[in-house]
Amino acid sequence: MTADPVIPEYILIIASSARMLVQAARTAGLKPLVIDRFADQDTQAGAEAYRRVESLAETDIKAAVDYLIECYGVAHVVYGSGFECYPDSLRYLVSRLEILGNRVDVFARVQDKKAFFSCLHDLNIPYPDVSFNPPLYGGDWLIKPLQGVGGVGIQRWRAEEESSTGVYWQRYIEGGQNSVLFLADGGSPQVIGFNRQWSVALDDRQSFVFSGIINDSELPDECKALVTDWLKKLVPTFALKGLNSLDFIQAEGQGYVLEINARPPASMQLYDRDLLVRHVRASQGELIAGLSAQTGCAGYQIVYALSDLRIPKVFAWPPWCMDLPESGALIGAKQPICSIIAHAEKSRQVLEKLSIRQQIIVNKLHQGIDRYGIYSKR
Incomplete structure (x- = not known):
């Protein structure tokens, strides 16, 4: 018999950028204690307490974790993006706290x-051809890091270049980039919604960096049903729990799985639902029935800097901006400046709003530098 789920008062949130989860925790009535790499203004505003770290490596987070446990008696942790390269850090977290999300071994297996x-392959789920050695035959291939997040480090493969370590090769398929956000209790999935996403080329070696996402996928119902069937196989196979997303390409009527993000993904913030509470309860084996219908569309986009810039000492951020750097912060070229969000009845209106809002930020921050000082592609 499964014990009743525990909804803790304090919750430790740790991620490369924790703002999304901090705001979700506040909305759910929880008190978030935060560790992340940026300590953005809106993260600080929502946190009960916070610690900024240089990286998510165990050596960098250990003192912050120990401090928050000692001062607040926190016993539960939700982890977000950024641990793909730091599995030892997750093992340290589970030695000190109860993880609300996928177990460390599940995350590592994915x-x-x-x-x-x-x-x-065993589940008969299609995916683009992959190779763990330089391909011996021609075609259009991508080279990807074995441990990556957000598309960072993905580039087109050139046969004449020297082979790298810590990478694999995947055949490039031209098609729509999609994802499905879902909850899981270790045995069954609960689909939250299908999303369409886009990437941006920051340079030749950063050709497919995550840029934005909208909760309107334009996928036919039969495709959604097929992807849902895939989830019904994948969730029990990997014992997935909590919020996850599955990324896939849709090309000429065929879907191809790319990866599972086995932690709360960016698409979580596009849905007006109590998803963090649902994440906590699903992590403990309970899927809450009765998802409310989503009204309208929402889109989220990251604004990247084309050149180095410094945030003005006095700067009025529009209310639709998030992940706000502190005044005077230096933003390096190809690094995120902030994020923007838009809501509307139709997806076309959302995309138009994102484009306009992005240009507003450009005009405010890059006056006298470069009026096109951002990267974006949809």
């Missing part, structure tokens, strides 16, 4: 590309 694609 990140093990050989095991993941072998599992897809």
Whole structure:
């Protein structure tokens, strides 16, 4: 018999950028204690207490984790993006706290590309051809890091270039970039929504960096049903729990799985639902029935800097901006400046709003530098 789920008063949130989860925790009535790399203004505003760290490596987070446990007696942690490269840090967290989300071994198994694609093969779930050695035959291939997040480090493969370590190769398929946000209790999935996303080329070696997402996928119902069937196989196979997303390409009527993000993804903030509470309860084996219908569309986009810039000492951020750097912060070229969000009845209106709002930020921050000082692609 499963014990009743525990909804803690204090919750430790740790991620490369924790703002989304901090705001979700506040909305759910929880008190978030935060560790992340940026300590953005809106993260600080929502946190009960926070610590900024240089990285998510165990050596960098250990003192912050120990401090928050000692001062607040926090016993539960939700982790977000950024741990793909730091599995030892997750093992440290589980030695001190109860993880609300996927277990460390589950997260590691999903990140093990050989095991993941072998599992897809066994489950008869299609995916683009992969190779763990330089391809011996021609075609259009991508080279990807074995441990990556947000598309960072993905580039087109050139056969004449020297082979890298810590990478794999995947055949490039031209098609729509999609994802499905879902909850899981270790055995069954609960679909929250299908999303369309886009990437941006920051340079030749950063060609597919995550840029934005909208909760209107334009996928036909039969495609959504097929992807849902995939989830019904994948969730029990990997024992997935809590909020996750599945990224896939849709090309000429065929879907191809790319990866599972086995932690709360960016698309979580596009849905007006109590998803953090649902994440906590699903992590403890309970899927809450009765998802409310989503009204309208929402879109989220990251604004990247084209050149180095410094945030003015006095700067009025529009209310639709998020992940706000502190006044005077230096933003390096190709790094995120902030994020923007838009809501409307139709997806076309959302995309138009994102474009206009992005240009407003450009005009405010890059006057006298470069009126096109951002990266964006949809």
